[in-house]
Amino acid sequence: MTKAKYYINFKKYYVALDCVIFGFTGENLETILIKRNFQPGLGAWALPGGFIEPKESLDKASERILTTLTGLSDIYMEQFYTFGEVNRDPGARIISVGYYALIKIDDYGKELVSKHNAFRRKITNIPKLMFDHNIIFEKALEQLRIKVKNRPIGLELLPEKFTLPQLQKLYESIYLTKLDKRNFRKKILAMDIFEKQKEKDKESSKRGAFFYKFNKQEYNKLVAKGYNFEL
Amino acid sequence: MTKAKYYINFKKYYVALDCVIFGFTGENLETILIKRNFQPGLGAWALPGGFIEPKESLDKASERILTTLTGLSDIYMEQFYTFGEVNRDPGARIISVGYYALIKIDDYGKELVSKHNAFRRKITNIPKLMFDHNIIFEKALEQLRIKVKNRPIGLELLPEKFTLPQLQKLYESIYLTKLDKRNFRKKILAMDIFEKQKEKDKESSKRGAFFYKFNKQEYNKLVAKGYNFEL
């Protein structure tokens, strides 16, 4: 005997999931938007999203949607809020769970752009989006900014080896501020969780900047001892 | 013509809402649990909750559930996470949106306890709960602790007039730590958003402690100037 009978007095609803995908170009924080070539919202800009399947958890649904769109797996993601205004979608009552994701934008397959009609946009230049997607986007950015202060998740946006100028630009483009170079480096290096490499990145300057790697083992050890990452 | 036709390929689900209600006794942080006298989960401890109605937003549903249970209105509440594991409720696929609420426990009608079979429990003494409700509770507490650091929402747990020893005990019972009395007072009073009253509370000591009031206007003014509450 199932317990489902206890619920028959209640209504069911569509449950969707919208993803705010953040990537870092080296200069700017960007997100991926869909120019919809299907209904509803044909022709409008929208966040990538989809519906929950009967046999998948919310996290799995988010993974599926992200992998389908980007071709990447093991994407860092975080559920941040659920949107349930009655008429947020004028066509039907749809409750939508918001996730944000952080990707290494170099790995993002460009061929998928044409396939899904997906485009990258700077976070400072987001167009009018379908339904309440502008609100969803803003909430995602707000939550990202909070989280990035206390966890080293910003690194999910960078390749394994990165330079300190890159890292600084990353934080500057998340918070849309300028940071002091000396103070930033001092703080980062004092954490003792970044390892200087022997090689330099010669892409962005003649002199070249040393690569660093994030030492996750060391970080986890420190966390176990009560350490709190803070930027 | 409705747009609903675009969604007919997708499944619908029950959407529920669970509330973690926090109250402060003067000594301890407590929450309200239901000893279920109905199915499913008859006899089990559970968080108060309910289902979303077709014509109400998530926030409205939370308000309804909180008001029905406590008899209070204008309750401070905050959505904190949505739980969607496939078998979290073994009887049916139910996606549940988690809210936490902060109430002034003095105002909480005791007659409602018997009506809803609701009981207060210290947060340090939570029994085994139905389904994934222990996980929901823990997440609520975690989010409360984060929020309370940066917003003066702890005051929602106290009456309009409160003493500094009360306020200190409040934070101690949220974080389950001891705080230094002098440092705590210094910090609080330096904020300039608490107004000393002429009257004293003689309840908890012979000498009596001065009442204070939170000056919300002043706080809002400071916030507009970029001020950030931080404890």
Next chain:
DNA sequence: CCAAAAGTGTTCAGCTTACACCCATGA
């Protein structure tokens, strides 16, 4: 008069902030 809780300041260490010049290299 005494028990019990309220109230009060100072010092030290460590962190944050502001700030300017030399270095390495490819073109």
Next chain:
DNA sequence: TCATGGGTGTAAGCTGAACACTTTTGG
């Protein structure tokens, strides 16, 4: 050789943490 971005140190001010005694008053 010069333009460009990479890399470095210090001083001043502020903030957080540690710490003990006096006051009030009802019983």
